[in-house]
Amino acid sequence: MESGAGSGLRIGVIGCGTISATYMRNARLFAGVEMRACADISADMAAQRAAEYGLTAMSVDTLLADPEIDLILNLTVPNVHFDISQSALAAGKHVFTEKPLAASFAEGKRLVEEAQRRGLRIGSAPDTFLGAAGRRARKLVDDGAIGRPVSGTAFMFGRGMEHWHPNPQFFYQPGGGPVLDMGPYYLTMLVNLLGPVRSVVALTTRGREERLITAEGPFKNKMFPVETPTTALSLLEFENGALVNFGASWDVFRHSNHPIELHGTEGSLRLPDPDTFGGTVSLSSAGADWADFDSETAPYGAHNWPHAAPDRANYRMLGVADLARAITEGRPARAEGDLALHVLEIMEAILHSGETRSSVSLSTRIERPNALGKDEARSFLA
Numbered sequence: 001m002e003s004g005a006g007s008g009l010r011i012g013v014i015g016c017g018t019i020s021a022t023y024m025r026n027a028r029l030f031a032g033v034e035m036r037a038c039a040d041i042s043a044d045m046a047a048q049r050a051a052e053y054g055l056t057a058m059s060v061d062t063l064l065a066d067p068e069i070d071l072i073l074n075l076t077v078p079n080v081h082f083d084i085s086q087s088a089l090a091a092g093k094h095v096f097t098e099k100p101l102a103a104s105f106a107e108g109k110r111l112v113e114e115a116q117r118r119g120l121r122i123g124s125a126p127d128t129f130l131g132a133a134g135r136r137a138r139k140l141v142d143d144g145a146i147g148r149p150v151s152g153t154a155f156m157f158g159r160g161m162e163h164w165h166p167n168p169q170f171f172y173q174p175g176g177g178p179v180l181d182m183g184p185y186y187l188t189m190l191v192n193l194l195g196p197v198r199s200v201v202a203l204t205t206r207g208r209e210e211r212l213i214t215a216e217g218p219f220k221n222k223m224f225p226v227e228t229p230t231t232a233l234s235l236l237e238f239e240n241g242a243l244v245n246f247g248a249s250w251d252v253f254r255h256s257n258h259p260i261e262l263h264g265t266e267g268s269l270r271l272p273d274p275d276t277f278g279g280t281v282s283l284s285s286a287g288a289d290w291a292d293f294d295s296e297t298a299p300y301g302a303h304n305w306p307h308a309a310p311d312r313a314n315y316r317m318l319g320v321a322d323l324a325r326a327i328t329e330g331r332p333a334r335a336e337g338d339l340a341l342h343v344l345e346i347m348e349a350i351l352h353s354g355e356t357r358s359s360v361s362l363s364t365r366i367e368r369p370n371a372l373g374k375d376e377a378r379s380f381l382a
Contacts, residue, residue, distance in 0.1 A: 127319025131277025132301025166217025
């Protein structure tokens, strides 16, 4: 049976859709993890992935009951994350799930508490903040390159899915929208750099009440209703006193906002798209010209993805490898459930504030993940 590292934490995948191919391909890069089996609501899809990556296809129930599986990698759709992760914990398995941790903060809190009660570990995507760009930005912040962080901006702007996705309707229903779909990348990066968020105030709106599907497929030229906000503009107050504007929208055709900028008492920092592991980080010290730090030669910074986005560094599975080692070493994982739960609460607070037009204080209090140094990052590779 093919695996990425020979031996280590034995992994079973539940959910064999598009994103599963990324994890299965990348598993070969990492030590300490061994991908063994997969399952899906569609037996044909599980069989296809098993054949492609040398795994054993099983039913969901069989996989959950398999004593040879240590961790369930939950790659199902968001609305099923809670049920699958809860079932995996009940079966005595560790869990790593795609983002978000759950469809609601209440469900996510139950999962984290259940894992703690059972002495198990739960982690969650995104792990992109552990890539080369995120590590460089974290070191610059920790070394005081921008001084005390004071303010910042983060923007995830685009035109939505209906021009390329053949079945985009679910993105625009409750539980979807740009905040919940893309917010985890931006907010996880910000919490990694600045620490936890104390409070949120936001306004939300919809650019259109209906949208037209123009992508090729069975629904081309069909209209569908929009039932969740498609633009959210928020102000995040961090525990360290920094204030960051976070905007997420699917009502923008073109813009010139940088994905993330942070400004402090000694300088400014620019980050690339946090949905990738690489890219260029730029520092302006006390107003000087931008100094660029490219990620190509750093661990998890090189362009490696030959598929839809060949300009990307895509090393999804790094968070799973770190979780596997954290279990062995008895330390917190970096993409731990507590971090994902805090990010989920931030996103829910943004949407609630937009509905009520009031400030929302957060209840979760966490520590920043431990910084990942270059040598340790490289040590995860097989």
